[in-house]
Amino acid sequence: MDWRAVTWMDCCRAFILIWVLFNMISMIVYASNCEMDCPLGDVESLVNNFEDQYGIPIDHFGVAEGTRGVGSVAAQEIVEVANLPENVEWLKRIRRRIHEHPELAYEEFETSKLIRHELDQMNVSYRYPVARTGVVASIGNGNPPFVALRADMDALPIQEAVEWEHKSKSPGKMHACGHDAHVTMLLGGAKILQQRQHLLQGTVILLFQPAEESGAGSKRMIAEGALENVEGIFAMHVSSDYPTSVIGSKPGPLLAGCGFFKAVITGKGGHAAIPQHSIDPILAGSASVVSLQHLVSREANPLDSQVVSVAAFNGGGALNVIPDSVTIGGTFRAFSNESFYRLRQRIEEVILGQAAVHRCTAVVDFFEKEDQFYPPTFNDKDMHKHVHRVAADVVGVHNFKIVPPMMGAEDFVFYTEVTPAAFFYIGMRNEAIGSTRSGHSPYFMIDENVLPTGAAMHAAIAERFLNEHKFRTKKL
Numbered sequence: 001m002d003w004r005a006v007t008w009m010d011c012c013r014a015f016i017l018i019w020v021l022f023n024m025i026s027m028i029v030y031a032s033n034c035e036m037d038c039p040l041g042d043v044e045s046l047v048n049n050f051e052d053q054y055g056i057p058i059d060h061f062g063v064a065e066g067t068r069g070v071g072s073v074a075a076q077e078i079v080e081v082a083n084l085p086e087n088v089e090w091l092k093r094i095r096r097r098i099h100e101h102p103e104l105a106y107e108e109f110e111t112s113k114l115i116r117h118e119l120d121q122m123n124v125s126y127r128y129p130v131a132r133t134g135v136v137a138s139i140g141n142g143n144p145p146f147v148a149l150r151a152d153m154d155a156l157p158i159q160e161a162v163e164w165e166h167k168s169k170s171p172g173k174m175h176a177c178g179h180d181a182h183v184t185m186l187l188g189g190a191k192i193l194q195q196r197q198h199l200l201q202g203t204v205i206l207l208f209q210p211a212e213e214s215g216a217g218s219k220r221m222i223a224e225g226a227l228e229n230v231e232g233i234f235a236m237h238v239s240s241d242y243p244t245s246v247i248g249s250k251p252g253p254l255l256a257g258c259g260f261f262k263a264v265i266t267g268k269g270g271h272a273a274i275p276q277h278s279i280d281p282i283l284a285g286s287a288s289v290v291s292l293q294h295l296v297s298r299e300a301n302p303l304d305s306q307v308v309s310v311a312a313f314n315g316g317g318a319l320n321v322i323p324d325s326v327t328i329g330g331t332f333r334a335f336s337n338e339s340f341y342r343l344r345q346r347i348e349e350v351i352l353g354q355a356a357v358h359r360c361t362a363v364v365d366f367f368e369k370e371d372q373f374y375p376p377t378f379n380d381k382d383m384h385k386h387v388h389r390v391a392a393d394v395v396g397v398h399n400f401k402i403v404p405p406m407m408g409a410e411d412f413v414f415y416t417e418v419t420p421a422a423f424f425y426i427g428m429r430n431e432a433i434g435s436t437r438s439g440h441s442p443y444f445m446i447d448e449n450v451l452p453t454g455a456a457m458h459a460a461i462a463e464r465f466l467n468e469h470k471f472r473t474k475k476l
């Protein structure tokens with residue numbers, strides 16, 4: 001070939017030909033890496049998410065090695081499956097069966113049986129019993145990383161006041177906190193994850209836990225090995241504060257620490273007309289109640305929310321008798337461990353001190369042995385970010401809210417002490433059907449349209465966590 005005869009135009013033509021060929025090959029490779037209906041916008045967000053936030057290398061076709069099944073593409077597939085009409089009907093059926101047969105803490109035998117039956121139907125393996133009635137199931141390749149999802153199973157000692165077809169059939173017991181929905185959504189998540197097992201880059205551990213309302217079931221689950229090797233745990237709670245399927249959470253302190261106290265103050269009983277012969281415990285108790293009110297108003301930082309409430313004062317009976325003893329009791333809440341444990345210490349000091357001033361003795365019980373002592377719940381920053389990102393994919397970025405902390409408490413806190421964790425809310429408020437009452441009300445009800453969204457959130461959170469953790473482990 002005579003190179004002197006090659007013109008500038010020949011060079012341009014050759015360059016254009018190579019460019020066209022390169023793009024054709026790119027399209028073929030791209031199509032083989034992605035679902036045929038995969039919208040380009042999703043791949044772009046996948047690239048941005050991964051390259052920017054995790055430093056995971058993205059190849060020049062926009063697909064990171066092994067990322068199929070991660071991010072918004074996977075979330076859309078998961079949401080579609082969750083909302084299939086037959087799946088929605090199945091979720092409603094399960095939730096209604098659990099709602100009709102509520103069981104209190106550590107008595108969730110029928111609920112547990114239903115869970116195991118559904119897991120058997122899905123061919124999901126599990127361990128039972130854990131913490132008396134609990135079930136620990138696993139889905140995936142059996143290898144690390146391990147991520148846990150938690151649902152609580154217990155009901156409350158409340159008589160249901162909602163008149164509907166599937167009202168509680170157990171007098172005096174009711175799923176008034178939505179734990180029937182929690183179990184259902186986790187079973188829904190299990191079904192989706194089992195169908196996507198081939199995409200899981202590790203193992204999902206499903207915790208069906210007893211005794212959240214009382215008895216700290218989470219502590220027993222941990223003691224019986226439920227969190228072994230787990231690198232992160234997530235749980236969601238239905239909330240009537242937010243519209244159906246809106247997700248809410250926050251990093252850092254989310255739920256208050258909750259403690260209870262009961263003090264027996266003992267003096268010396270006698271005739272109320274001759275007080276000099278008695279040592280009056282009613283006076284000592286009254287002084288204690290007044291002084292306890294100063295702990296928050298005078299000792300706490302006004303910007304650090306705390307509560308001390310005396311809710312019981314029992315003693316005496318006859319109007320002319322000073323009793324031997326009185327019992328006072330109540331609850332205290334705080335959002336930091338420091339404030340929480342300081343309140344505990346000061347409550348004891350104040351009651352013992354006021355008893356001594358009035359020549360009485362006192363014994364204060366904080367029910368620590370009975371597991372009635374829940375420290376504040378903190379969301380790990382990275383785990384919260386994970387929930388935020390997944391929620392943006394599952395329900396849309398505008399349906400995720402940063403929520404204020406609340407004074408309620410959760411035994412989920414004991415999981416957070418063992419492994420990075422995040423707790424979040426899923427709204428189920430629907431004025432049209434009246435699902436506006438907050439938890440623990442006899443009129444509590446949920447909008448069942450939340451169930452497929454909750455199932456999708458569980459599945460998407462776990463699948464994406466495993467994929468991202470696998471990369472991180474690789475990088476290390």
Ligand SMILES: [Zn+2]
Pocket residue numbers: 177213439440
């Ligand atoms: Zn509750």
Ligand SMILES: [Zn+2]
Pocket residue numbers: 177178179212237439
């Ligand atoms: Zn609850």
